[in-house]
Amino acid sequence: MTATLDKQMPAAGGMRPKVGWGQWLRERGVYVALAVLVVYNVIFTAHFNNWDTIQLLFAQLPPVLLVSLGMALVIGTGGIDLSVGATMAIASAVMAKFVSPASSGGFGGPIFLAIVLGILAGLVVGVFNGVVVAVAKVQPIVATLSLLVAGRGIALAITGGALIELFVPFLKVVRQGELFGIPYVMLVAAAVAIVVTILLRRTTFGYRLVAIGGNLRASVLAGIPVRRTLITVYAISGVLAAIAGEIATARLRASDPSYIGLLMELSAITAVVVGGTPLNGGRVRILGTVAGVVLLQLLQTTLVSHNIPxxxxxxxEALIIVGAVYIQRTSRSST
Structure with a gap:
């Protein structure tokens, strides 16, 4: 007990205790890795310095970033959401089915209502996950795994198993619209990141979320509305995944339930873990998550640019996950 307290108290003379390498890597490693990768591309990757390349990166980031932000909140509570990819597919299918013309088997509805319905579908999925986790007391990995399996089947059932092409002017704006050279969808994702940061740092909800992840039993004894908070967290994850699915649909110009959101849950978990959010909850690093998303996307772009399979x-990406988890474990054991 004494040794533990000594590690937490400042050293003589007001100096802080020495920070271990594991803790340092967990706090700043993602930024160092991102900086190294950027420098590498500037030197060795052709045309990397072109604004067109940066715009392409901006266009690819929003779906992964939105899903990762929701995943970070869920992991902050000590949970996991494996259904985000399937949620993207469901939202995409709902939007496409509603807006496509009757001659193609759709409803021919307005695109804005179709977008709202897709988001509502994501909300329903998120609330369902939250209720199963918070009320039925099912382990998050089991609860969300069910929709990982069934969700894509639901999307296929909505579309009849077929790819639905979308020729909607507004989706072209979503796909190609820019403000000062920055895609609209990137600005939306950045705004969501800011809102989530404020939600975590400046609201009671944020404090409750972190408290639940830090110690669930203590949170219950302290009177924190655990059920309501967990349901809200999973609902937010579902909504952000739905928006990501609709953005991906606009980029693809079609709804393909077999492709939209495929393996997105793994990319999101990787970004969150690499960004420094511990898998056992109790802390959420939004800026680190954003950096993790950029790092992974830039890494994929770099490998493609150099003709790597x-x-x-x-x-x-698998090695990055293992390394990030190892660093977190080392950091915890040294504190």
């Missing part, structure tokens, strides 16, 4: 890219 996609199979190698997936193995590199």
């Amino acid at each position: 996609d199979s190698v890219s997936q193995m590199v």
Whole structure:
């Protein structure tokens, strides 16, 4: 007990205790890795300095970033959401089915209502996950795994198993619209990141979320509305995944339930973990999550630019996950 207290108290003379390398890497490693990767691309990757390349990166980031922000909140409570990819597919299917013309088997509805319905579908999925976790007391990995399996089947059922092409002017604006050279969808994702940061740092909800992840039993004894908070967290994750699915649909110009959101849950978990949010909850690092998303997307772009096979890219991502988890474990054992 004395040793533990000594580690937490400042050293003589007001100096802070020495920070271990594991803690330092967990706090700043993602930024160092991102800086190194940027420098590498500036030197060795052709046309990397072109604004067109940066715009392309901006266009690819929003879906992963939105899903990762929701995932960070869920992991902050000590949970996990494996259904985000399937949620993207469901939202995409709902939007496409509603807006596509009757001659194609759709309803021919207005695009703005179709977008709202897709987001509502994501909300329903998120609330369902939250209720199963918070009320039925099912482990988050089991609760969300069910929709990982069933969700894509639901999306296929909505579309009849077929790809639905979308020729909607507004989706072209979503896909190509820019403000000062920055895609609209990137500005939306950045705004969401700011809102989530404020939610975590400046609201009671944020404090409750972190408290639940830090110690669930103590949170219950302290009178924190655990059920309501957990349901809200999963609902936010579902909504952000739905928006990501609609953005991905606009980029693809079609709803493809077999492709939209595929393996997105793994990319989001990787970004969150690499960004420094511990898998056991109790802390959320939004800026680190954003940096993790940029790092992973830039890494994929770099590998493609140098003609590295996609199979190698997936193995590199797996190694990054293992490394990030190891660093977190080392950091916890040294504190």
